[in-house]
Amino acid sequence: MEVTRKSFKDCLNLVYAAIEEADFLAIDGEFSGISDGPSVSALTNGLDTPDERYTKLKKHSMDFLLFQFGLCTFKYDQKDSKYITKTFNFYIFPKPFNRTSPDIKFICQSSSIDFLASQGFDFNKVFCHGIPYLNQEEEAQLREQTEERRSQQANGVGTPSFISPSSKGPAHVPDEHKDFINRVVEKVEALFVGTDKTVDLEPCTGFQRKLIYQTLNWKFPKGLHVETMEIDKKERFIQVSKVDEEEKKKMEQQKLEKEQGQLNDAVGFSRVIHAISKSGKLVVGHNMLLDVMHTIHQFYCPLPEDLQDFKEVTMCVFPRLLDTKLMASTQPFKDLISNTSLAELEKQLNESPFKAPQIEAAEGFPSYNTAKEQLHEAGYDAYITGRCFISMANFLGSFLTPPRAYVSAQSKLVEPFYNKLFLMRIIDIPYLNITGPDLQPKRDNVLYVTFPKEWKTSDLYQLFSAFGNIQVSWMDDTSAFVSLSQTDQVQIAMNTSRYAESYKIQTYAEYVQRKQQEKEKLTPASKSWMEDGWVKSHYAASGASGGFGYSRALRKRSGSPTVAEQGSPEAGDGWSNYSFPDNAGSKKMKTDEVVESKTSEGWLKTSDTKESFGSSPVLEGDGADPVKDTEGTLSWQQASADAAVPARKSQKNKKKKSEAAGASTSLFEVPEVW
């Protein structure tokens, strides 16, 4: 269902109801661009830390506009064993609410626009009929302004821009306006003695309206209702009505309601995000980090500087997230799925060993034909994303004894995938962990090399030619990371470089330490998000605005299993590749003792602690009834060995690959597609 400015108000209850009844939600956004800084390849260095990646995306992607938001709600129909979907395609545009509201500027990237154009995207629906929005702060400001103006008009002081210290008592009317004001007074006197109930004054300027409000309030403190009307959003005039006190109250009440209505219209699409947030439902996306960042940035608050703070805000806005690209890149799917781009994923999930899910559109909602692709329409992409999630979730049920054909979005089987957002093109950190510290690969085979700006990749290959295969990740014109295939080569390279003049080598550990020191110099006392009260004060204020309560969301969040208290980190046996920082934000984490694998099959589990999800990597299954969970007894290792034929085949391939690629940097296969 397409939703534009015209239909938004009428659709809103439909949207609320769809969210309310849903088992889970899928979302997708379309943007006016991806990167306004370096090229996408420079934006996504293969050895970025999560902090660095977040900072880059924030800096170079947030000035684009999220201008189409797809929401697809999925409700499971127990009786017919099928999902019922309601798909909404919202067109979004920051139409200025009035002359004092912010005049948003956003960037368009011609390649992105051209790509959407080639997919038949309708830009007129965005720019001419897009739904407006306000973030929490803008909303609070506007409510304040409205409140202020209202109380001033009640006192006859006019709009804020015209406040003068001497506004009490009779209005001071400048000479050039005296005739005009006298004519107005005559008209109103005539209204009192005549039979008409209202009189429309001639259109006039804001200053003149202020004079009228002041004069009439002073001359006729009772018996009048005065209101500014608008013709075609251009001219404004004042309507004066003869009323008794009863009517006056009623009219002022109506005026207030009208203003509240206009205000809600201005908050616009943000109300949908508030509703999603408030519902606490699982929100599924495909490669959704940018979607989440844009959504928060546009409809909640400017993104915080610090990654840890971003994680906190994200958990307030989206208490439960699931990224299907991350899920598809993780065991037991990793071996079965060769290409995790949304279109390819959907195709593969329709074939054995997966099953195409039973899905039907609710009455009055668009029914998508997946054979006829409509990719890159946000609503369709959200639908396909939800579809992929269902297929993968149900597949997890096949590992249970007895197998289950239906696994709900609330199942413990799905929980390990919660709140981990796929990180594009990072060699050894597959995801951003929203509810805990991020993986910290040691990278002890990585060198940080600085050199003259004339150097090219071939110069680096030349320099390290003695070490066999290397991998180069450019930082800028004069520096790059070089990953060696053997960790013990690092010392040899370091020794050799001591006598070099044209280039300089540091170990990755030295590089990180220096960065850390530089950062500490810049921000001597780092405060945590929660400590400095930003969340509390900000959210308390917005909660008071009535539309949406962060405080409620916070309560809800702390009651959910995803943010339960976590223990402190201890290095376990399986930690040769990852370590957690001592200062992992305000959260502490206990490592999971049963983790043994240090290859890619193991990485997801390394961060899923018993405490946080109440589930060990030894899976617990759930039944067809999402409430009554039954126990399962398979681990992924066994599962993939027992899986269908294609799984075995790719298992072999994988082994061969991991032998060829060597030790640590090939833990995670970086996808080619953005």
Next chain:
Amino acid sequence: MEVTRKSFKDCLNLVYAAIEEADFLAIDGEFSGISDGPSVSALTNGLDTPDERYTKLKKHSMDFLLFQFGLCTFKYDQKDSKYITKTFNFYIFPKPFNRTSPDIKFICQSSSIDFLASQGFDFNKVFCHGIPYLNQEEEAQLREQTEERRSQQANGVGTPSFISPSSKGPAHVPDEHKDFINRVVEKVEALFVGTDKTVDLEPCTGFQRKLIYQTLNWKFPKGLHVETMEIDKKERFIQVSKVDEEEKKKMEQQKLEKEQGQLNDAVGFSRVIHAISKSGKLVVGHNMLLDVMHTIHQFYCPLPEDLQDFKEVTMCVFPRLLDTKLMASTQPFKDLISNTSLAELEKQLNESPFKAPQIEAAEGFPSYNTAKEQLHEAGYDAYITGRCFISMANFLGSFLTPPRAYVSAQSKLVEPFYNKLFLMRIIDIPYLNITGPDLQPKRDNVLYVTFPKEWKTSDLYQLFSAFGNIQVSWMDDTSAFVSLSQTDQVQIAMNTSRYAESYKIQTYAEYVQRKQQEKEKLTPASKSWMEDGWVKSHYAASGASGGFGYSRALRKRSGSPTVAEQGSPEAGDGWSNYSFPDNAGSKKMKTDEVVESKTSEGWLKTSDTKESFGSSPVLEGDGADPVKDTEGTLSWQQASADAAVPARKSQKNKKKKSEAAGASTSLFEVPEVW
């Protein structure tokens, strides 16, 4: 006539012909925004110098996209005494030409977009069907790249990104590609012995194509034509044809022509600007400074830092400009026209003492009905602008003895208005003088005041309350210009301020001096545009690109009266308000001895020297035949006294106004509308 990417190539000759036959051209642009920095009011301080204004506009407006360009050509039909118009509405979008071409980012301002949307603007025509463009440098780069690739393919070296030093001799084929390349060789050998004339190889990567080019060139130096083909802009494959030397040459010629064609397609809309430029025709616009800046910036070269350099480039691109807003704000029109916004101007020029011009659309071109306004469609606005110009030009003929009903665009009567672009909202400098130094009002009644950031306008009014009326032009949070009504108050204010601690006052002269010193510190050796050879080298290069010759334009320009040598400045009697700088760029200017007025009626003439136009303010008229000029004998002073009744009436008003407003700052009435 609407022109999009689809129809552009077919329309181009029509456009060229229309420009060629025209007496003058009118243009207008629509942009994706106006100001990405401060608000428009902060962007346009009433006491900006032309340098400051240029710098601000360049900084805060050039990241928007000119996405609709209106061109209306006007050709006078002597026989029927009417103008014939051809109107073109070009939709513009920087669609990337290929994967290596620049990925333009541009800003959209929501208020501007919303305004255009409310006027029925079709954004899909821009974003889906806009004509691409390249500036001179991009064009030169692309031609170079194409040339390089071609010479490399001819040598079998493949695309530039795959050059290796060892590319002579048999290609080094990596093991994993050996099978593939062997299969290709087999296929080509089969082609030689078979009856087919061509064989299409399977789609492959760029690297594989390079290997194929290298291998086939080495193995089969004769008898083959090898060409890369594209399927749906996605997959590429190689087509191999069996040819004799004759055919081979022919096919390579065709390939070359195809590439040239694609290149011209990429240069796209810039070719229209080249044609306008080359024609040397008078180009008319309304409030056209931003249009000129955007046009140059987008289709020629990034705007130069320095205003003087901008003027030089402007004269190369548009040798003759005329701004109808400036014309309408100048005598003899100033007194007759109350509102110079395009829509209002057009209405007023249809009524006495003006005459609606006889204009007809050429066959096959849109005929606009001015009663049904289509303002803010660039083509329509260009048409209306040309229409206004004709009415005003013809009105000048009424001052001649005998009066003439038709005054051509080439008439000496019009020349005083050439190359002066209207400056929005500057109190005392009405225009930017493209062909000479700008007016330099003394501003000896102006103070530069710095104060704590808590201060508001009311604090300034308070501070200067003893001096009567003042005018405040805010600079930033802590400084503003304050214009006093009496110059002799300046010294009193300065004396008083000596003992002040919270605020500081400088005279305008002191302020300018300090600014100048700061600037000189930053750029110790300032070179002139011409001296440093930028123009020559840059334009010579672009001239070589074949599409358009700057050198020709320069010759043409120096032959036109507008850029003839100008004398050196001498202070004349009438110069109490304006002075020219000693270092007025590389140009020198002789003041016009007959200038006497220091009010607004005088300002246009102060910069029109006898030398530069071959005409003194004592007007020379021209006949109906634009070639044979006859002499006129009226000056504007006489003219406005003799003008029709409305003129006399407003003349009175003006006197009254100038008495009321006092001395110098009210020289020019600043329009309210952007």
